[in-house]
Amino acid sequence: MTGLAENPFFVLGATPAASRLELEREAQKLLGMLELGFAAAKTYETPLGPRERTAELVRAAIAALRDPYQRLVAELWARHAPPPRAAGLEPEPEPASPRVSLWPKPEARSPKPL
Amino acid sequence: MADTPLYVGIDLGTTNSAAAVFDGEQVSVVRNAQGATVTPSVVRVDKQGRVTVGTRARRFIEHDPANTATEFKRLMGTANGIEFPAAGATKKPEQLSAEILRALRQDIADQLGVAIERAVISVPALFELPQSAATSEAARLAGFARVELLQEPIASALAAGWRADDDGAGTWLVFDLGGGTFDASLLETRDGLLRVVGHDGDNFLGGRDFDWAITEHLASQLAVVPQRSNPAHAPALRALRLAAEDAKIELSRGERAQVALAQPLSIDGTDVEVDLELARATVERLCVPLVDRALDVCVRLMTANGLGPGRLAKIVLVGGPTVMPMVRARVAARLEAAIAEGHDPMTLVAQGAALYAATAGLDGRAPAAAPATGHQVWLQYPAVSADLTPHVVGKFVGADAPARVKLARSDGGWTSADASVAEDGTFLATVTLLPRRACTFEIICLAKAGERVPVSPPSLTIVQGLTIGDPPLSRTIGVALANGHVQVYLERGAPLPARRTFTHHTVETIAKGSRDSVLRIPIVQGELAQAHLCRLVGTLDLVGDTVKDTVPTGSPVEVTIELDRGGRLNARALVPAIDQVFEHVAHLLVPDAEPDALDAALRELRGQLAALRTDAFRHGLGQVIEKLDRLEARLAEAEADIDAAHGGDADAAQRARRALIDVDATMAEADLARKWPELDAAARQVAITASSTVGFHGTDAERSLLQEVLAAIDKARKDKDAAELERQMRLAQRLSSAAFNRTPEAWEWYFEDAASEVSKARDLPRAQRLVTDGKAAIGRGDTDELRRVVKALWQLLPDDSEARKRGFDSGVR
Numbered sequence: 001m002t003g004l005a006e007n008p009f010f011v012l013g014a015t016p017a018a019s020r021l022e023l024e025r026e027a028q029k030l031l032g033m034l035e036l037g038f039a040a041a042k043t044y045e046t047p048l049g050p051r052e053r054t055a056e057l058v059r060a061a062i063a064a065l066r067d068p069y070q071r072l073v074a075e076l077w078a079r080h081a082p083p084p085r086a087a088g089l090e091p092e093p094e095p096a097s098p099r100v101s102l103w104p105k106p107e108a109r110s111p112k113p114l
Numbered sequence: 115m116a117d118t119p120l121y122v123g124i125d126l127g128t129t130n131s132a133a134a135v136f137d138g139e140q141v142s143v144v145r146n147a148q149g150a151t152v153t154p155s156v157v158r159v160d161k162q163g164r165v166t167v168g169t170r171a172r173r174f175i176e177h178d179p180a181n182t183a184t185e186f187k188r189l190m191g192t193a194n195g196i197e198f199p200a201a202g203a204t205k206k207p208e209q210l211s212a213e214i215l216r217a218l219r220q221d222i223a224d225q226l227g228v229a230i231e232r233a234v235i236s237v238p239a240l241f242e243l244p245q246s247a248a249t250s251e252a253a254r255l256a257g258f259a260r261v262e263l264l265q266e267p268i269a270s271a272l273a274a275g276w277r278a279d280d281d282g283a284g285t286w287l288v289f290d291l292g293g294g295t296f297d298a299s300l301l302e303t304r305d306g307l308l309r310v311v312g313h314d315g316d317n318f319l320g321g322r323d324f325d326w327a328i329t330e331h332l333a334s335q336l337a338v339v340p341q342r343s344n345p346a347h348a349p350a351l352r353a354l355r356l357a358a359e360d361a362k363i364e365l366s367r368g369e370r371a372q373v374a375l376a377q378p379l380s381i382d383g384t385d386v387e388v389d390l391e392l393a394r395a396t397v398e399r400l401c402v403p404l405v406d407r408a409l410d411v412c413v414r415l416m417t418a419n420g421l422g423p424g425r426l427a428k429i430v431l432v433g434g435p436t437v438m439p440m441v442r443a444r445v446a447a448r449l450e451a452a453i454a455e456g457h458d459p460m461t462l463v464a465q466g467a468a469l470y471a472a473t474a475g476l477d478g479r480a481p482a483a484a485p486a487t488g489h490q491v492w493l494q495y496p497a498v499s500a501d502l503t504p505h506v507v508g509k510f511v512g513a514d515a516p517a518r519v520k521l522a523r524s525d526g527g528w529t530s531a532d533a534s535v536a537e538d539g540t541f542l543a544t545v546t547l548l549p550r551r552a553c554t555f556e557i558i559c560l561a562k563a564g565e566r567v568p569v570s571p572p573s574l575t576i577v578q579g580l581t582i583g584d585p586p587l588s589r590t591i592g593v594a595l596a597n598g599h600v601q602v603y604l605e606r607g608a609p610l611p612a613r614r615t616f617t618h619h620t621v622e623t624i625a626k627g628s629r630d631s632v633l634r635i636p637i638v639q640g641e642l643a644q645a646h647l648c649r650l651v652g653t654l655d656l657v658g659d660t661v662k663d664t665v666p667t668g669s670p671v672e673v674t675i676e677l678d679r680g681g682r683l684n685a686r687a688l689v690p691a692i693d694q695v696f697e698h699v700a701h702l703l704v705p706d707a708e709p710d711a712l713d714a715a716l717r718e719l720r721g722q723l724a725a726l727r728t729d730a731f732r733h734g735l736g737q738v739i740e741k742l743d744r745l746e747a748r749l750a751e752a753e754a755d756i757d758a759a760h761g762g763d764a765d766a767a768q769r770a771r772r773a774l775i776d777v778d779a780t781m782a783e784a785d786l787a788r789k790w791p792e793l794d795a796a797a798r799q800v801a802i803t804a805s806s807t808v809g810f811h812g813t814d815a816e817r818s819l820l821q822e823v824l825a826a827i828d829k830a831r832k833d834k835d836a837a838e839l840e841r842q843m844r845l846a847q848r849l850s851s852a853a854f855n856r857t858p859e860a861w862e863w864y865f866e867d868a869a870s871e872v873s874k875a876r877d878l879p880r881a882q883r884l885v886t887d888g889k890a891a892i893g894r895g896d897t898d899e900l901r902r903v904v905k906a907l908w909q910l911l912p913d914d915s916e917a918r919k920r921g922f923d924s925g926v927r
Binding site for chain 1 (some may be wrong): 180304307309494495496499504507509512538586608611612613696813815
């Protein structure tokens, strides 16, 4: 569940309609470009603004898209996402309190229902 | 030959080892000096200290067992030294493995006339980090300059899939029954890419169990019955086991075999003659329960992936025991699929490792130090490509790069269009490959005026064929926290290499100059959220006498965990407050397995199991009872191994140790299921909360995704699948938290929660100041300040000491 900032389609700069072969080809190209320091490969666009692209992100993205279920989830996020923003980074969502554990501690609290 | 790549794969097996080479088009298995394709993983050291390996060493197992070592692969990563009394020498398991690797390396040199420096070595899928590190060390000792490790099921899958018909291949299964482990992998090939759909296995089931079953049957027919728990009976059992192994192989072809030993066995001072007849039907009867256990694993794997019997396109068999006709017949019948023909089960793993070496671009030959002429170019391209038109990316070194580049296939059948070289010397081209061939392309560089200029390297080679994605991480890896939980860094299945950084906070002060002031960051592997159910594989220790300055409680620590393609671990911790990096990871050995400690652990687990069983009966939890029955059987096996450990069998002791850890982890899952009503109620609460928060404050995508998660929660509740329900609840809560944290009230609520426990804070005056600051921030409506205050408060609230102990004394949260 990578949400918007690290959505595999955004990382690869591909559309949800891309075929598996096209995605593989794109990932291979990006990995090569990153290895050789191509400036064009160093960032990618997301609805939250541009993000840094790393070889780890590209590898994780293509691995996720090879799995049919993960691809479906990524497609869902990518299709519902607002258009990419060129600048103006929004902060990542804050993590939940580290003191709130989900289960099995019965005394643990979860976010208050609104 | 010089221009042909040579990719080398080695299967370093428990019982036998093998090597294979791939030249870009053909895979061939390397034969040893005796002309065989497999080399027994046996090492002997004689009284002069001379080392013998393979078939020649195997001959001494019976007559000189004290100086002949077998199955040392199972001890890799442990501190167990193996003694060779005749030479007065002790060798570590990795030194013995190095002897096998050295022999295989020599076989390759003898057969191909090339000294190999780089190779891919296969390891079991469930090898832990210390075992992988020991394998790399063995390779280094054997003279390899660089090796990559590959999981065995992936190697066999790659070899089996290499020639697979891509069209309509469907899903297929690799049934890998090795000497000591069983692995089942579900695979599919599509668009030339091999994908591991799922994997399961039994780390305690292998050919050696077949041999022991036959050995015990033979022993029971002797006049005096030798016992595994009696060290004095070990020589007799060893001789019988060798005979059992030979008889098993003979019975793969014939109906009856004679088990006769030239010398009588000496058991408790009595000479016992061995002259028995063994029928194939008897061996099959003895081995059927073991084969069925492996088949249960296959069915479980298929069910987990929505496949019933009859849904497999084919089954590929790997490993010596699969040669038995009974195994083949039983597997085909139970899974209702055909066995793929034409694969050598003994060398398939080595062949796959060689193919993978090509995918990884790991040419086995030493890199040629040819003088570079002309323009230097760095190239990036796939050494093996499923794609018929892959990209080639390049960058010229230094100024004055050529203006254009084109690539011409060496068969003369294709030349690329000109690719322009950018100002920074980079270019991008696409090449066209011939199916299932190794294609070499000449690199043609043209200057601005159009004249050709020399370039180095002058060519590149790409093999067209089946590829596999980056190797997946076999076990989830993370950092144990002071609250006894695990911060997951890299999930099982994450593609390697991988790297991830998280910021933690110290829970105690590191006093400058004090050697006793140690802050520990434990690195663990395992699939469960509780640290004590995972395995400690390394620690990063921040010691007082190495820090530049005192590091107060609550200081941030940025921990980075990095794994290379072979799964080797590297970790570092940056403490920004003192601008210091700590990189020394203490790689732990697999812990010792003392028989008495194993006895105690077994008793403890039996007690817990009985309590769980009573409870499960009371609540009528059928699934839990089934799971507990399986654990009972595992404990009985562990008990037999502990008996053998008392008899001096270090390998059995390790098996028992791992079995007990696995039982402990499975029991935790069963315990989770036992608490079902509580979990079920929690799931309903999470669903309500998430629906409400995401409904009001979530984005469209979050709302859509929550629908999927809620459906999965429903399904897990219906299936009473506790582990899956917990996972889906975590997803729902993450969505809920993301939405909740967008509300203005969120941080006020967190603040109230933390402030209510301020009396427990480690630094009370500071915590009280923070509470005052927080109230002021709420008054001003300053959410940013409030967020800072809440995070600082969280760092001051304590974890309980028991939890910390379960977190391997972790000093971070």
